[in-house]
Amino acid sequence: MQLREVASDARLPKAVDVVVIGGGIVGASAAWHLAKRGLSVALCEKGVIGGEQSGRNWGWCRNTLRHPAEIPLMQQSMRDWRDLAVFGALDTGFRTSGILYSSGRNRNDEASYDAWLASVARYGLDSRMVTAAEVAGLVPGGAGAAVGGLYTASDGGAEPDRATAVIAEAARNLGASLHAECAVRSLELQGGELSGVVTEQGRIECRAVLLAAGVWSRLFAGNLGIDLPQLKVMGSVMRTHPLPGGPDVSVAGRRFGWRKRRDGGYTVSQADATIFDIVPDSFRLLSDFRPAFATGLRSLRLRIGRRFVEEARLARRWQADEITPFEQVRIADPEPAERVLQEAVRAISAAYPVFAGMRIAGQWGGLIDVMPDALPVIGPVLSIPGLFMATGFSGHGFGIGPGAGRLAAELIHGDAPCVDPEAFRLERFRRAQSGSPRAYGTSG
Ligand SMILES: Cc1cc2nc3c(=O)[nH]c(=O)nc-3n(C[C@H](O)[C@H](O)[C@H](O)COP(=O)(O)OP(=O)(O)OC[C@H]3O[C@@H](n4cnc5c(N)ncnc54)[C@H](O)[C@@H]3O)c2cc1C
Numbered sequence: 001m002q003l004r005e006v007a008s009d010a011r012l013p014k015a016v017d018v019v020v021i022g023g024g025i026v027g028a029s030a031a032w033h034l035a036k037r038g039l040s041v042a043l044c045e046k047g048v049i050g051g052e053q054s055g056r057n058w059g060w061c062r063n064t065l066r067h068p069a070e071i072p073l074m075q076q077s078m079r080d081w082r083d084l085a086v087f088g089a090l091d092t093g094f095r096t097s098g099i100l101y102s103s104g105r106n107r108n109d110e111a112s113y114d115a116w117l118a119s120v121a122r123y124g125l126d127s128r129m130v131t132a133a134e135v136a137g138l139v140p141g142g143a144g145a146a147v148g149g150l151y152t153a154s155d156g157g158a159e160p161d162r163a164t165a166v167i168a169e170a171a172r173n174l175g176a177s178l179h180a181e182c183a184v185r186s187l188e189l190q191g192g193e194l195s196g197v198v199t200e201q202g203r204i205e206c207r208a209v210l211l212a213a214g215v216w217s218r219l220f221a222g223n224l225g226i227d228l229p230q231l232k233v234m235g236s237v238m239r240t241h242p243l244p245g246g247p248d249v250s251v252a253g254r255r256f257g258w259r260k261r262r263d264g265g266y267t268v269s270q271a272d273a274t275i276f277d278i279v280p281d282s283f284r285l286l287s288d289f290r291p292a293f294a295t296g297l298r299s300l301r302l303r304i305g306r307r308f309v310e311e312a313r314l315a316r317r318w319q320a321d322e323i324t325p326f327e328q329v330r331i332a333d334p335e336p337a338e339r340v341l342q343e344a345v346r347a348i349s350a351a352y353p354v355f356a357g358m359r360i361a362g363q364w365g366g367l368i369d370v371m372p373d374a375l376p377v378i379g380p381v382l383s384i385p386g387l388f389m390a391t392g393f394s395g396h397g398f399g400i401g402p403g404a405g406r407l408a409a410e411l412i413h414g415d416a417p418c419v420d421p422e423a424f425r426l427e428r429f430r431r432a433q434s435g436s437p438r439a440y441g442t443s444g
Pocket of ligand 1: 021022023024025026027044045046047048050052054055056057058059060061062067092182183184185212213214215216217221234235236237326329330365366367368378390391392393394395396397398399400401
């Protein structure tokens with residue numbers, strides 16, 4: 001990972017309309033849309049802009065195999081990725097390449113692709129089943145074992161090492177201020193209404209806050225008395241040096257996945273091999289995630305080790321004048337799983353021999369925030385007027401990030417939303433409905 005760096009603004013503003021917590025693709029996109037609507041915005045990031053999930057992902061932007069409830073927002077997001085007027089002629093690296101999920105990745109995937117196609121038929125996507133012969137045409141160079149699959153020509157990808165940074169910079173051009181190494185510790189409430197935030201660099205008065213804190217959202221919300229059912233899994237990724245003659249279409253195959261990068265190299269990984277570290281929250285949230293575990297266990301690799309102790313040691317409650325976990329862990333930077341990457345190298349080289357000559361330029365791990373139904377939360381927190389959330393993108397939030405930021409900004413500003421936000425309500429989770437709001441460093 002070689003992230004594009006974003007300079008911070010020199011001074012923290014005293015007061016703004018909206019504070020955005022989290023400089024990932026969702027927070028940056030929301031900041032842009034808020035600033036575009038004439039609101040004053042401060043974007044606070046505890047580490048560096050794009051330093052966690054948004055800079056560590058594969059860069060796929062896809063409708064393929066999304067939950068039907070997400071499709072309208074993803075279609076909006078695709079329009080936003082493509083529309084130079086949205087982020088102001090930016091260079092996010094977005095391009096349409098096509099994405100193929102090949103058959104034979106898992107048992108029964110042809111049947112599940114068919115079922116998914118039927119479930120999204122009303123949205124008019126260009127996704128379709130393709131034959132082995134079509135796959136050989138779309139992705140030349142296979143080792144003769146081409147099988148069919150599910151293909152969407154309009155899917156594509158952007159460059160995670162720069163997209164979030166350029167969107168944040170565009171938000172600044174519209175008047176937003178950007179603050180890295182500026183963890184938000186808590187909210188201030190007055191008479192039950194939100195009145196500001198306390199950051200490690202000082203207070204900011206505001207009337208609305210967007211919590212777009214990725215894998216840290218549960219911890220932040222928990223300190224406010226909101227029980228957000230969110231867990232983490234870990235993905236492992238590598239990138240290659242430029243590889244002449246490689247295919248353009250992004251592919252998820254059996255034990256491998258790739259995307260051609262703008263620099264001519266490839267981002268390579270495995271689509272169905274995330275590590276699930278057992279941590280104290282795994283037990284606290286077991287009942288919420290039991291159905292997801294039952295269906296998704298195939299792709300999870302359970303592990304118990306250091307992360308259990310690390311998470312057990314993190315404070316779950318603090319006051320606004322105390323150092324918080326957000327300052328203790330500036331950037332979550334887990335070790336990638338070597339075995340997962342080696343399996344991917346073997347599988348990709350066997351299936352597409354051009355990759356046998358790849359040279360690895362770097363590898364990394366990334367924690368992913370997951371929700372029990374794999375859908376994000378985007379919308380107001382009813383128990384704290386003025387607080388909004390956009391979190392829990394469950395491993396596919398990069399592609400939908402621009403749309404999610406737009407939707408969050410519309411809800412904060414009180415505009416008609418671009419899509420029906422009902423499926424993304426926080427209150428769909430029973431445990432998140434209870435609890436009385438708590439804020440620190442507050443009067444009244
Ligand atoms: C290995 C991997 C592969 C993936 N592949 C894809 C893919 O191909 N396509 C796709 O669509 N998605 C993919 N994803 C998922 C995608 O990256 C995420 O869903 C998306 O980036 C989430 O964006 P975000 O802005 O919500 O969160 P993040 O990018 O995690 O940003 C949240 C930010 O909030 C900051 N923060 C947290 N707490 C505080 C605080 N108290 N104060 C200030 N700042 C705070 C964090 O430091 C962080 O930078 C992948 C993820 C990983 C890890």
